[in-house]
Amino acid sequence: SAVISQKPSRDICQRGTSLTIQCQVDSQVTMMFWYRQQPGQSLTLIATANQGSEATYESGFVIDKFPISRPNLTFSTLTVSNMSPEDSSIYLCSVGQYNEQFFGPGTRLTVL
């Protein structure tokens, strides 16, 4: 199974600033996903990021707020822009491989 790392593991940010989260995979994968898990809530898919194409965003999420890069088959970034306290969440990346998804450890973001 794929091994996924995320940076940073946690951060505390001021409102109005932006944070870029990195996701690194130990093998080449086509499909990568970004999820948000708000406090005490389940996971919600933000977008699907396939290498070589624009990310596909789910309803309620827009590129201006959550720009995503996917420069190669092992790496992706998610930026949370112009943050507000409502963006305080755990952000997880995952990869699709062998008909299942493998998840990274998550990035815990607190916005003051």
Place this chain on the structure above:
Amino acid sequence: AQSVTQPDIHITVSEGASLELRCNYSYGATPYLFWYVQSPGQGLQLLLKYFSGDTLVQGIKGFEAEFKRSQSSFNLRKPSVHWSDAAEYFCAVGEGTGANNLFFGTGTRLTVIP
């Protein structure tokens, strides 16, 4: 539209007791079904999955789940719970081929008492 319901927000069981976590799904075609566990401060770990075939699937850590199409259910079971099983458990349904676009239930928090 796809949806997953986990009716139990929080369950408390004694160590050594049996466990069943409920999951009901709504999906138009044959679903791909998953159970994940999330320990405090950790990412999600896949416990087991169902795609087709035998409706009783075995997973890691002694867990099993049974797919019942007539009840649209995929309940997770364990015959004897260990203290280390305390965690958040998520049921998910995948659409399309494999694990594209996973839809998660709201989760069930399991507390294990000695």
